[in-house]
Amino acid sequence: MFRLALLGCFATANAYLWPNPALDQVETILYEILPGTTGIASFVQPCDTFTGTGGTTSGRSNAADWIRTAYHDMATHNVTAGTGGLDASIRFAEEQARAENAGDGFSNTLTVLAGFSTRYVSVADTLALGTVIAVEECGGPQIPYRAGRVDATEANLPGVPQPQDPLQSHIATFAREGFTQTEMISLVACGHTFGGVTHSAFPTIAPALTDPLNTQSVAHFDTTNVHFDNNVATEYISGITQNPLVVGSNDTTNSDKRIFGSDGNVTMQSFANSPDLFASTCATLLARMLDTVPSGVELSDVITPMPVKPTTPIFTLDGDVLKFTGRVRFWNLTANANRVVLLLWDDHHGGVRNSTLLSSLKSSTTYPYGVATSFIFGNSSDAGLSLDAAAGIKTMRFSVDGELQDQGGVGFAVQDGFAFSTTSCFFGNNATAQYDVAVRVLCFYSLAVLTQCRSATA
Ligand code: HEM
Numbered sequence: 001m002f003r004l005a006l007l008g009c010f011a012t013a014n015a016y017l018w019p020n021p022a023l024d025q026v027e028t029i030l031y032e033i034l035p036g037t038t039g040i041a042s043f044v045q046p047c048d049t050f051t052g053t054g055g056t057t058s059g060r061s062n063a064a065d066w067i068r069t070a071y072h073d074m075a076t077h078n079v080t081a082g083t084g085g086l087d088a089s090i091r092f093a094e095e096q097a098r099a100e101n102a103g104d105g106f107s108n109t110l111t112v113l114a115g116f117s118t119r120y121v122s123v124a125d126t127l128a129l130g131t132v133i134a135v136e137e138c139g140g141p142q143i144p145y146r147a148g149r150v151d152a153t154e155a156n157l158p159g160v161p162q163p164q165d166p167l168q169s170h171i172a173t174f175a176r177e178g179f180t181q182t183e184m185i186s187l188v189a190c191g192h193t194f195g196g197v198t199h200s201a202f203p204t205i206a207p208a209l210t211d212p213l214n215t216q217s218v219a220h221f222d223t224t225n226v227h228f229d230n231n232v233a234t235e236y237i238s239g240i241t242q243n244p245l246v247v248g249s250n251d252t253t254n255s256d257k258r259i260f261g262s263d264g265n266v267t268m269q270s271f272a273n274s275p276d277l278f279a280s281t282c283a284t285l286l287a288r289m290l291d292t293v294p295s296g297v298e299l300s301d302v303i304t305p306m307p308v309k310p311t312t313p314i315f316t317l318d319g320d321v322l323k324f325t326g327r328v329r330f331w332n333l334t335a336n337a338n339r340v341v342l343l344l345w346d347d348h349h350g351g352v353r354n355s356t357l358l359s360s361l362k363s364s365t366t367y368p369y370g371v372a373t374s375f376i377f378g379n380s381s382d383a384g385l386s387l388d389a390a391a392g393i394k395t396m397r398f399s400v401d402g403e404l405q406d407q408g409g410v411g412f413a414v415q416d417g418f419a420f421s422t423t424s425c426f427f428g429n430n431a432t433a434q435y436d437v438a439v440r441v442l443c444f445y446s447l448a449v450l451t452q453c454r455s456a457t458a
Contacts, residue, residue, distance in 0.1 A: 015303045018310060018412055022120035023300060025145045029116070031305045031331075031368055033137075040126075040133045042113050047138040047226040052108040059214030061226045061373045062303065063134035064195025065105040069192055070131040072101055073124070074155035074292050079178040082295025084159065088114075088123035089152035098120055100160035105202035124149035128290040138194070140228030143277050146291055146299035163245055165251040167262055170255065178292060183285055185267040190258050191281035193232045196220035197244045205244050219244035221256075230278040233271035238262055305331045305370055308398055310412055313377070315419035317389060317438040317445050322419060325384030327376045328357075328398060341375055342399040345414070347391035354399075357387055367445065390444055392416045414428035416440060 001385065006020070033041045042061045043049060048056050069090060076084035089095055090106050113126040121129075132143045144366045161173045174184035197206040199217035208217040221243045222231040235241040236256075245256035260268045271278040291299055306329075313326035328343070337427055341357040358374040364373045376383045387393060395411035397404060408411075421436035438445040 006130040012308060014407065015301050017407055017410060018306065021312070023147055023303060024309070025118060025120050026125070026304055027306055027309070030132070030145055030303055031367060031369055032372065033133070040113070040116055040129055041137050044137050045255045051112055052104065054215045057213050059196070059218035060198065060216055061195060061389040062108070063111045063138050063226060064126070066113065066130040066134050067191055067194055069106050069109040070290060072106065072160050073127055074289050075160040075177060076158070077101045077177045077292050079176060084156040086124050086128060086149055086290055087152040087156070087294055087295040088127060089154070089156040091123060093153040094157040098158055099160050100158060103198055121147070122149050122151045124151050131286060131290060135228055135286065138226060141279040142288045143283050143290070144302040146302055148291055148297065148299045151352065152295050161255070163255040165255065170259055181262060182267055185259055185263060187289060188256060189232050189268065189271060189278070190286055192243065192245070192256060193228050193230070194223040195225055201297045204250060205248050213399065216237050221245070230271050230275045233268045233278060235310050236268055237272040307331050310396065313414055315416050316422060317419040318422040320389050322387040322389040322392060322416065324377055324387050324393060327374050329372050329374045330400065331372060332370045333373050333400065336401055340401055343377060344397045344399060345393045347393055347396045349391045351391060390442065396451050419445060
């Protein structure tokens, strides 16, 4: 509900201009989510999924591990010096060995999320994506996501708050991170709506249990520990909380009790009164937490679904013909039984051409946040369009039911400077291939490699 409302606010302008391979990847990760199938979301669906020891009967969850990891990675930030922040420095053994980073939640998190990093998506970006997706998939608000975090090359200075620290130290720590006292209360509540304290990491706070459904003896912060909701506040305010950092037997480590009560419970009372206020506050503060990065790191605009998103086109030269394959995805098209979709393009000779994509409707997929409708280039199969190789293609535009989609007049720039040649050959089971590459020189292609194909064993 919250995500859809916020999408409405964001969806007025494109987050970026296509092509942008880095942001294209992130947009796909964020919005082409089919829970339970593939991608980051499949590791937090259902929300009690836990890929560490004990699985779903451990009492732990990936969602909670991921959110705590993002906070601990960020918590070294010094807003004055511009050092630390969300930069994946938590992946260094030196940081994980510190008492302030007790437990195996960080290594568990990195085992999953770092696997989604690519040449375009840093490990730090995957930590941020993990938090956004975990919160959203488990009942929480949409968290505006920006891309572009840069991975640290060494451990940061220590600085994560610990339960035994006094209140003034917590206030000072959050101020150093860039958050006020009220924001500290809120952010701790937003995080502690998930998970709990694990016996092995904090044996003096979480007692050993003999529960076959909680084999890691986790003392949960609220009764809905794999779900985002304001129960962390309602249970606290109504005096029935089991939060081990509020009602723990050793008052020295009752940090949530000191933090939540530090403004006379005003903030926690407001969250208990209003799940919507809790959700919107958490969306804002978790976004700020994720966007807390070392100075000099520039993040992108908030990534929203691209209304028109081509895939990277592929060109193949076949004599005088340039085969042009690819597809385009439209987001949330309004229904139209008489839909007409055109691909228009400018060629290198100043010509304007077009091809109807109506009969090439490829697929329509309903995602949690919208419907993606894809059309392939060409009008009947994946064979693509056949272009005059000399004329080539410079820029694409699309027309949907007469309405031009051209990124505000910029168009969708296409690079046809290189093409694979059909003289390339593939050697069956040996999985070897010879790629002949054609390079565009002025108005024709010359083959950079032109060899006679032979069998791999010849
Ligand atoms: C003074 C500040 C904080 C203190 C002292 C504190 C302390 C703790 C402790 C002792 C645990 C138990 C960890 C374990 O057993 O593995 C924990 C868990 C957790 N914390 Fe915090 N925390 C603080 C702030 C935050 C913030 C700001 C967030 C995120 C916004 C957060 C998110 C979490 C989450 C999600 C867990 C559950 C982890 C799990 O169940 O695997 N914490 N915290």
